[in-house]
Every structure is written in structure tokens, then in C-alpha cells.
Amino acid sequence: MSTKLVIVGTVALDDVTTPFGSVLRALGGSAFYGGLSASYWTSVGVVGIIGNDYPEEGLNVLKGRSVDIRGIQRSEEKTFGWTGEYTYDMNTAITRETRLNCLLSFNPQVAEHYPRPETLFLANIDPDIQGRILDALPVKPPLIALDTMNYWIESKKDSLLRVLKRVDLLTINESEARMLTGQFNLVLAARTIREMGPKVVVLKKGEHGALVFYEGGIFASPALPLEVVKDPTGAGDSFAGGLLGYLTAHAHLDPEFLKQASIIGSVMASFCVSEFGVEGTRNLSSELISSRLREFGDLTGFRKISYEERRL
Amino acid sequence: MSTKLVIVGTVALDDVTTPFGSVLRALGGSAFYGGLSASYWTSVGVVGIIGNDYPEEGLNVLKGRSVDIRGIQRSEEKTFGWTGEYTYDMNTAITRETRLNCLLSFNPQVAEHYPRPETLFLANIDPDIQGRILDALPVKPPLIALDTMNYWIESKKDSLLRVLKRVDLLTINESEARMLTGQFNLVLAARTIREMGPKVVVLKKGEHGALVFYEGGIFASPALPLEVVKDPTGAGDSFAGGLLGYLTAHAHLDPEFLKQASIIGSVMASFCVSEFGVEGTRNLSSELISSRLREFGDLTGFRKISYEERRL
Numbered sequence: 001m002s003t004k005l006v007i008v009g010t011v012a013l014d015d016v017t018t019p020f021g022s023v024l025r026a027l028g029g030s031a032f033y034g035g036l037s038a039s040y041w042t043s044v045g046v047v048g049i050i051g052n053d054y055p056e057e058g059l060n061v062l063k064g065r066s067v068d069i070r071g072i073q074r075s076e077e078k079t080f081g082w083t084g085e086y087t088y089d090m091n092t093a094i095t096r097e098t099r100l101n102c103l104l105s106f107n108p109q110v111a112e113h114y115p116r117p118e119t120l121f122l123a124n125i126d127p128d129i130q131g132r133i134l135d136a137l138p139v140k141p142p143l144i145a146l147d148t149m150n151y152w153i154e155s156k157k158d159s160l161l162r163v164l165k166r167v168d169l170l171t172i173n174e175s176e177a178r179m180l181t182g183q184f185n186l187v188l189a190a191r192t193i194r195e196m197g198p199k200v201v202v203l204k205k206g207e208h209g210a211l212v213f214y215e216g217g218i219f220a221s222p223a224l225p226l227e228v229v230k231d232p233t234g235a236g237d238s239f240a241g242g243l244l245g246y247l248t249a250h251a252h253l254d255p256e257f258l259k260q261a262s263i264i265g266s267v268m269a270s271f272c273v274s275e276f277g278v279e280g281t282r283n284l285s286s287e288l289i290s291s292r293l294r295e296f297g298d299l300t301g302f303r304k305i306s307y308e309e310r311r312l
Numbered sequence: 313m314s315t316k317l318v319i320v321g322t323v324a325l326d327d328v329t330t331p332f333g334s335v336l337r338a339l340g341g342s343a344f345y346g347g348l349s350a351s352y353w354t355s356v357g358v359v360g361i362i363g364n365d366y367p368e369e370g371l372n373v374l375k376g377r378s379v380d381i382r383g384i385q386r387s388e389e390k391t392f393g394w395t396g397e398y399t400y401d402m403n404t405a406i407t408r409e410t411r412l413n414c415l416l417s418f419n420p421q422v423a424e425h426y427p428r429p430e431t432l433f434l435a436n437i438d439p440d441i442q443g444r445i446l447d448a449l450p451v452k453p454p455l456i457a458l459d460t461m462n463y464w465i466e467s468k469k470d471s472l473l474r475v476l477k478r479v480d481l482l483t484i485n486e487s488e489a490r491m492l493t494g495q496f497n498l499v500l501a502a503r504t505i506r507e508m509g510p511k512v513v514v515l516k517k518g519e520h521g522a523l524v525f526y527e528g529g530i531f532a533s534p535a536l537p538l539e540v541v542k543d544p545t546g547a548g549d550s551f552a553g554g555l556l557g558y559l560t561a562h563a564h565l566d567p568e569f570l571k572q573a574s575i576i577g578s579v580m581a582s583f584c585v586s587e588f589g590v591e592g593t594r595n596l597s598s599e600l601i602s603s604r605l606r607e608f609g610d611l612t613g614f615r616k617i618s619y620e621e622r623r624l
Contacts, residue, residue, distance in 0.1 A: 041622060088496040088497075089496075185541070186537060187538060218537050219611060220521070220611050225499045225523055225530050226499060227497060227499045227500055227503075249622060249623040256614075256615055260614050260615060263614050286619055286620060290618075293619060298531075299531060300531075302568075302572050304609065305605050306602075308598060310353055310558070311354075312354060312355060312561065
């Protein structure tokens with residue numbers, strides 16, 4: 001099966017502490033989480049870089065899900081790593097340390113491996129690199145999605161604005177959307193971002209779900225309320241993986257597919273946060289996914305209400 | 313038409329400042345907002361107290377919506393008042409002053425006017441008074457709902473716990489739910505509250521909507537993302553009014569009606585916050601309500617997803 005969705009981002013080893021425990025050198029990274037999540041919905045390839053200390057198990061997890069890993073380069077330096085902590089407020093990560101290591105020499109070769117992807121997801125990396133990847137492609141992919149973070153909004157805003165003009169869909173969290181636009185109101189922030197380029201803006205709100213802004217409407221995709229959120233790391237990337245995996249397999253940015261895709265994003269994020277690292281998403285059965293999809297139907301579905309026919 | 317829903321709470325004159333302006337002595341209060349909102353969905357009576365400075369216009373607004381105001385007492389003191397402010401974060405009100413005034417002598421006479429209401433909503437007042445109202449009723453109403461606030465959780469927790477045992481539905485915001493239960497996780501907090509008495513817990517999350525916890529499930533009712541939120545005062549009471557107005561007219565706590573009712577709550581809250589005071593809800597046409605209901609359908613409705621039939 002040819003690779004339809006290509007995800008460019010980090011492959012990481014994360015040290016994470018939450019009120020429910022800690023993990024050291026846990027498998028992680030935006031492309032890793034995104035690729036794993038998307039693999040349940042389409043054929044996916046991951047483009048990233050790993051160091052000489054990266055455990056074989058990480059690649060085996062991806063291969064076990066039939067993820068194409070030809071685009072993962074090996075470096076002689078150490079693997080990129082993140083050390084972070086969450087308190088009971090699981091919406092906000094406290095970054096303790098970022099070890100760039102081999103990420104400093106990351107020069108992703110997308111065009112070489114995947115000259116014509118159906119969907120390209122440029123996960124959170126340097127916007128100059130994101131731009132160069134697009135430059136090197138012989139044709140524009142039908143769907144280009146981008147993620148970014150506060151660091152790039154602050155340090156490379158011009159580069160970010162340039163690459164934003166070239167993408168179809170942006171995933172961004174609340175505070176980043178406010179920082180990027182100077183608008184506090186999220187509807188106005190999303191509208192401003194849509195004027196910057198992306199036709200679709202997916203606003204990630206953590207435990208409050210996501211809002212999808214598209215031409216002519218807004219869709220509210222809830223997060224599943226869970227009794228135990230063990231580790232929110234990777235939730236946003238799992239959301240994006242599910243969303244884009246589904247969109248790749250369908251008619252791209254049609255509103256009805258967008259709505260379904262964002263529910264699938266929420267479903268995949270709900271699996272992600274229920275365990276540490278990738279334990280929640282590495283091995284999901286059809287039954288488990290189908291049952292979780294039904295839960296989301298119950299969570300948001302209601303019978304049509306007619307005001308005219310109300311009983312007074 | 314006999315009064316089916318009775319709301320006991322405050323009738324107030326509020327001084328409110330938001331980034332979009334200020335109002336002085338605006339019509340407000342929990343029973344006022346709740347009664348106005350509910351009046352679009354059922355026959356409603358308001359039980360409260362007003363001072364000698366209360367403008368006739370306030371009563372006319374209620375009468376204009378056919379709200380029964382026989383239960384509104386007149387006092388020779390001044391009307392209860394609240395002075396509050398919102399910054400751009402419209403989720404949190406900053407209280408500048410609370411003028412209890414005539415509320416100190418409030419002794420609501422529910423049983424006298426309404427011995428057999430179908431639904432009784434005890435909005436946010438002293439839990440001892442809430443308890444005495446229940447004591448005085450000859451029979452338990454089919455549906456009793458209650459609201460409260462941090463002040464009572466801190467100062468009269470035992471009284472609050474006693475009255476909670478006697479009610480069917482509690483509306484409460486996130487921070488109050490955490491304070492009441494000592495649980496940070498909202499699913500666990502809601503479960504703990506359900507063990508305290510109410511079969512249904514409606515967790516209000518401001519711009520993130522509401523979560524309704526009932527036997528066997530959770531429903532996520534979104535807030536409508538709005539470009540302009542002028543004044544959030546009364547949003548929670550408008551939500552409760554719409555919710556209970558609809559439940560009163562239907563089969564009470566059936567999950568399907570609960571879901572519809574919470575969407576109606578969100579619809580009424582969306583009207584409330586779009587203008588200062590009660591300007592957003594005092595005069596709504598059928599067309600406007602029907603059109604807003606359709607917007608909520610678009611905001612959350614999605615076509616069923618089958619994992620087995622996905623296109624890889």
C-alpha cells in the first residue's frame with residue numbers, strides 16, 4: 001500500500017511526571033504520536049531523526065502498525081528529548097528541559113521519499129524547515145496541514161507567516177492562537193488566522209476538546225471526560241493524526257468529513273491520555289475504537305428540538 | 313395556564329463592567345434571569361424579594377413574558393445588588409461589592425403560592441432557606457433542582473449537604489464542584505456529588521459549555537463560540553432556566569430529554585451573553601430561537617462513523 005499521509009516532526013525520548021507517576025525515556029515526539037494515531041485510519045509515513053541511543057523498540061512500534069519509517073534518519077548524536085511535568089491541571093505542561101541533540105541537524109528529506117503525498121502534515125518544527133520542505137516538492141499536495149508552538153511564534157514569526165500562506169489547515173492551541181493574532185476572543189483569533197492562509201483552523205483546548213473553524217461554520221469536538229488522565233503528552237499530536245488520517249482517506253476538507261475527522265481526533269486523543277507515553281495508542285483493537293466512537297455519539301448526540309412544537 | 317416551574321432566587325440590580333462597556337443598576341438576579349429564560353419553554357413563577365428602589369420596568373419585563381410574579385415580595389429596604397467586573401477572560405467574574413440589602417429579610421413563601429409545582433428550582437441562596445422551603449411543601453415536587461456557590465460551600469457546608477440529599481439535580485460550576493468534593497478531576501467530582509444526593513449533576517464550564525452527568529452517561533453541551541461576549545452575567549441562570557423549563561414540559565430526567573434540555577440551556581445562555589443584562593433574552597422571537605437551535609445542531613452533529621468501513 002503506498003503511503004498517503006506523510007508526517008514530518010520529532011521522534012523523541014520523553015521524561016514525564018504527572019500526579020499518576022513518571023516515565024523516563026518514554027517513546028514520544030510529534031511525528032511518532034501522530035504517525036501511530038494516523039496508522040489506524042490511513043497509510044502513513046513518518047519523517048524524523050533519531051539518535052544513536054534510540055531504542056529499537058520505538059521503530060518496532062511503528063513497524064507493528066505498518067508505518068513507513070524510510071524517512072527516519074539516524075544520527076550519531078543523541079535523540080531529541082523533552083522533560084516535562086503536569087500538576088492536577090492536565091491542560092498545561094511545565095517544561096523542565098528540552099534537549100535538542102540530533103534535532104539540530106535535522107534536514108528532512110520528504111520529496112526524496114514521498115514526492116506526491118496526498119496529505120502532508122508538517123508537525124511542530126522550525127517554520128523555515130517547514131517552508132523548505134514545501135519548496136522541494138514537485139507539486140503541492142492536495143492537503144497540507146501545519147502545527148506550530150509559542151517558541152516559533154515568538155522567535156520566527158515572519159517565517160511562520162510565510163509558511164502559513166501555503167497551508168490548508170492549522171492545528172494550534174488556545175494560547176498560541178491568541179499570541180499569533182493578538183486577539184483574545186477565539187472566534188476572532190480563528191478568523192484572523194484563516195485570513196493568514198489556512199482555510200481550516202483547528203483550535204485545541206485540551207480537556208475542553210477542540211473547535212474546528214471552516215468556511216461557513218464551526219464544529220465543537222468534545223474531549224471525552226475521563227476519570228483518569230494519566231499523561232496528556234502527545235494528545236494534540238494523536239488528535240492531529242486521527243483527524244488527518246481520516247481526511248486523507250476521504251474527500252479532504254468537505255465540512256461533513258471535517259466534523260467526523262475531528263471526532264476521530266478526539267477519540268484518538270482520549271486513548272492517548274489514558275496511559276503514559278504511547279501505551280494508550282500502540283495496540284488498539286477495532287472493537288475498542290468502535291466502542292469509543294459510539295461513546296462520542298452518546299456524548300454529543302441529541303434528538304432534534306422544535307421550538308414551535310414545544311409543550312408549554 | 314397554571315405555573316409549572318417555580319424558581320426561588322434573587323432579583324437584583326447589578327453594576328457590571330466588561331471590556332465592552334458598563335451598566336448601572338441593570339435588571340438581574342438568579343431568579344430573574346432564570347425565570348425569563350424558562351418562560352420561553354414552560355409556565356414559570358418567580359419567588360424573590362425586591363426593595364423600594366426597584367424599577368417597575370423589571371416587573372414589566374417578567375409580566376411581558378407571562379411570568380407569574382405573585383411570589384415576589386416587596387421590602388422597604390433597598391434591592392439586592394451586585395457590582396462585578398470581567399476582563400477579557402469572560403469565564404471569571406471579579407466581585408467588587410455585594411449589597412445584600414433586602415435579601416437579609418428574604419423569607420420565601422413557596423408553599424403558600426405554589427403548593428404543588430411540577431419543578432422547583434432553588435437558585436443560589438442560603439441552603440438553610442432552601443431546606444425550609446422544602447420542609448414547608450405538602451408533597452415533594454417531581455423535580456427539584458438546586459444551585460449554590462462557593463460562599464455557601466465554605467460557610468454552610470453541613471446545611472448544603474443536608475439539602476443536597478433532597479434534590480434531584482444540581483447545577484454547579486467547575487471550581488465549586490472541586491471545592492465541594494475535594495476532587496480535581498471533574499468526572500470524579502461529579503460522581504462524588506451524585507453520591508451526595510442529586511441524580512443529575514450539571515457542571516457549568518462557561519465558554520466551554522456544560523457537562524451533564526446522569527445515571528449511565530455523560531452529555532457534553534457546548535457553548536456557542538461567539539465573536540462578541542458582551543456580558544456573561546446571568547449566563548448560568550439562563551442556562552438553568554432553559555434546561556429546567558424544557559424538563560418541566562417533558563418527561564423530566566429521561567436521558568434523551570436531559571440532552572435536549574441542556575442544549576436548550578446552552579441556546580438560552582448564548583442569547584444572554586451577547587448583550588448586557590437581560591437585553592439578550594427579554595424579547596426573543598420563535599424564528600431566532602429556532603435558528604439558534606439549528607446552529608447548535610451544526611455545531612455538534614456529525615454523521616455516524618464506522619471504523620470497520622474506513623477507507624485505508
